[in-house]
Amino acid sequence: MLTIYVDADACPVKDEIYRVAKRYSLRVIVVANTALRVPNDPLIELVVRHEPGLNIVDDWIAEQSGPGDIVITSDIPLAARCIANQARVLDPKGRVFTEHDIGETLAMRDLLDGLRQDGVVGGGPAPMNAKDRSKFLSKLDELINAVRRSQPPKPSQNC
Numbered sequence: 662m663l664t665i666y667v668d669a670d671a672c673p674v675k676d677e678i679y680r681v682a683k684r685y686s687l688r689v690i691v692v693a694n695t696a697l698r699v700p701n702d703p704l705i706e707l708v709v710r711h712e713p714g715l716n717i718v719d720d721w722i723a724e725q726s727g728p729g730d731i732v733i734t735s736d737i738p739l740a741a742r743c744i745a746n747q748a749r750v751l752d753p754k755g756r757v758f759t760e761h762d763i764g765e766t767l768a769m770r771d772l773l774d775g776l777r778q779d780g781v782v783g784g785g786p787a788p789m790n791a792k793d794r795s796k797f798l799s800k801l802d803e804l805i806n807a808v809r810r811s812q813p814p815k816p817s818q819n820c
Contacts, residue, residue, distance in 0.1 A: 663688070663809065665730070667690065667732075682705070694710060737758075753793070
C-alpha cells in the first residue's frame with residue numbers, strides 16, 4: 662500500500678498532505694521529534710521519536726520507506742537515503758528528487774553549507790508562498806498517480 666512519510670518537524674505543507682491523502686484514501690505516517698497535532702483519522706499515524714541523536718527521525722523514515730512510498734522532506738541527505746531505498750521523494754516546495762539529480766543536489770547543499778559556515782553567503786531558503794504550495798500539490802498528485810500506475814492493485818481472489 663502506498664504510504665506517505667512526512668518529515669514533520671519543519672514541514673509547512675502538512676495540511677495539504679492530509680487533504681490529498683484523504684482524497685486518495687492513503688496512509689500517512691507523520692514522523693517528528695515531538696508530539697504534533699494530527700487529524701483524527703485511521704489512515705494518519707503520528708510517530709514520535711524521542712531517542713537521543715541528531716538524525717533519529719531521518720533514520721526511522723529511511724529505514725521504513727521503500728518502493729511504492731512517497732517521502733515528503735526538505736532534508737537532502739534524507740532524500741538521498743530514501744531514493745536509495747527506491748522511494749519517491751518530494752520537498753515542500755514541489756521539487757521532486759530523483760536518482761538522476763540527487764548527487765548533484767547533495768554536492769550543491771554541501772558547497773552552500775560550507776560557504777555559509779565561512780560567512781561567504783548568508784540566509785537560507787525563501788519562505789513558502791502560494792505558488793510553492795500549488796506546485797507541491799500538483800507534484801504530489803503526479804507522484805501518487807505515478808506510483809499507482811507502476812504498482813497496480815493485486816486482483817481479488819474470488820472463490
